[in-house]
Amino acid sequence: MSLQIKIEKTKFPKPKPNQDNLGFGQYFTDHMFIMNYTEGKGWHDPRIVPYGPIPFEPSTMVFHYGQAVFEGLKAYKTTDGRVLLFRPRKNMERINISNDRLCIPPVDPDFCVEALKTLVNIDKDWIPEAEGTSLYIRPFIIATDPYLGVRNSKTYMFMIILSPSGAYYPGGINPVKIYVEPRYVRAVRGGTGYAKTPGNYAASLKAQDEAHNEGYVQVLWLDGVEKKYVEEVGSMNVFFKINGEVITPALEGSILPGITRASTIDLLNHWGVKVTERRLSIQELYEASENGTLEEAFGTGTAAVISPIGELSWEGKKMIINNGKIGELSQKIYDTITGIQNGRLKDEFGWTLEVK
Template sequence: MEITINKTQNPKAKPDMSNLPFGKYFSDHMFIMDYDEGKGWHDPRIVPYGPIELDPSAMVFHYAQEVFEGLKAYKSSDGHVRLFRPDKNFARLNVSNERLAIPQIDEALCLEGLKKLVELDKEWIPEQEGTSLYIRPFIIATDPFLGVKPSESYKFMIICSPSGLYYPEGLAPVKIYVEDSYVRAVRGGTGFTKTGGNYAGSIRAQVVAHEKGYSQVLWLDGVEQKYIEEVGSMNIFFKINGEVVTPALNGSILSGITRMSTIELLKSWGVPVSERKISIQEVSDAYDNGTLEECFGTGTAAIISPVGELSWDDKVMLINDNKIGEITQRIFDTITNIQTGKEEDKMGWVLKVD
């Protein structure tokens, strides 16, 4: 399929790129592709960014049949535009599609559409330290029908947002509240996918955490509520007695691209790293005996976020004197330097757009 391009005749005024919030402003164009049963995916196009029209009975509004992804574009000092492992995002999108009964996308075609979109809107990529062009691919069910079944029509879209840091704290350690009342997901559910319902169901617990002065919620498993799963917007890692540990993917944890990259980096450095079950009690015991050395989260939005404080069951654990740890800093520096072209991409992760 040929991707058509309709350039805007009314470019928007750009925001102050040195003072960007996360996810508030959007670039001049967006990618759209439609799906109709019997016809398949069709009409891939880049058009001016703007509202879309949907029937009030569109199934996405009533049954939440939708999926999404998140990745970033950077501009290196030599002016080249760089994407970080975008093929992994589209592969993961198809994993989510399968679980939500959404038709599979052509990953190569969607990647080509993304490249054309980013190339067209490359002037929207901020170049200040800590900034990027955040990219949001998503699919929504558009069939006008009030009945629980897979939709017969969908829209696949990509929008772009010049953004600053996800957490206002930046690389300063964040405070995390361990949630032991609500649950996020269970094995066999949709926890391993990127679908809006996972996040909608987490908002109440996040509000409670914010009221207590914490940035995010750390979720425990939905059955016994004793094993660590993930933070609201990140996968989680602990460095205990020299070994880096992260919860194993068990069907209720998102397979993060930054998580994957972190594990690959640690292995390449010869740092002991394991994916396994880890209970909050084990973390608490490690804190008590002095072997809990570092804790950090990984995710596309935050990249690497050091955790300086964990609160669980009236117990506050201050980690590494509320300072960023050596391994955490090294991972952050390496990934961000590869993303922005400051360091050689020995891992083969970056795709240059131009």
């Protein structure tokens, strides 16, 4: 794209929130990026403007048919003042996979990374520096035609907003309790499970609410056909260490191909740890728990990075993993990825991109 980004800076900067009590996704920086798409014209008018409400007609298609996709990544400030992004091009490549599934025109990943860098550089003073904090980045695309017929929109809006955030889970890196969902399903092969689209998350809310009411942080989804095979946790891909081997569900069309998931697999291979992508039944997992070979379990995702799982509840049976404590391998993965992200460790993989 040979596009120039117009920049309009705010005249009314907002006060920064307290870094010790950020929560997740509650505060937003002074600026946002916007770019429009019009059929026959392509993507156009990229701009950075003050953060604020956007007016839409009640008939705007995204409200009625859910034609939308999004991404999530983070920016980190190092101790020497540099600003690092973690594998941002992977996010822009993945948004095009989601775009294709939702019939949204593709974006130029390189241009979008440059737009992201420009926005983060303008609002870099918002990047928190307290332990465990970061600047969460949310790119998203929505259908904007004012039309109630069921078809692809002819116009779209691509936006990026920024949110200084703390830990995704209130317990931080402490192990979480997960409920294995027996009734509801999130996705099936042939559906939109591999795309990062809002409908997938809306479909998960009912089960998540019921799990919260029972004292569980998240839901572990089983496959949508047999309700037998482990797929993913609501906001994370999932890994299990069984008898020295790390197993994660294979990507077969109903699971989001996570960037932290891919990074974890790369690390395990680099360390010589056996890691296998395959179908894993909940029965096999339960038997491993019963015979003592289920050594560790953890989720991976942008928001939490690594979230160790200390307990799984399945049909009234409890699987207590590693005595409810974080495992040695889970801790090593967390320390390594976060160390690379915030510049404490050398990036041997070329995963980080400095914002200048």
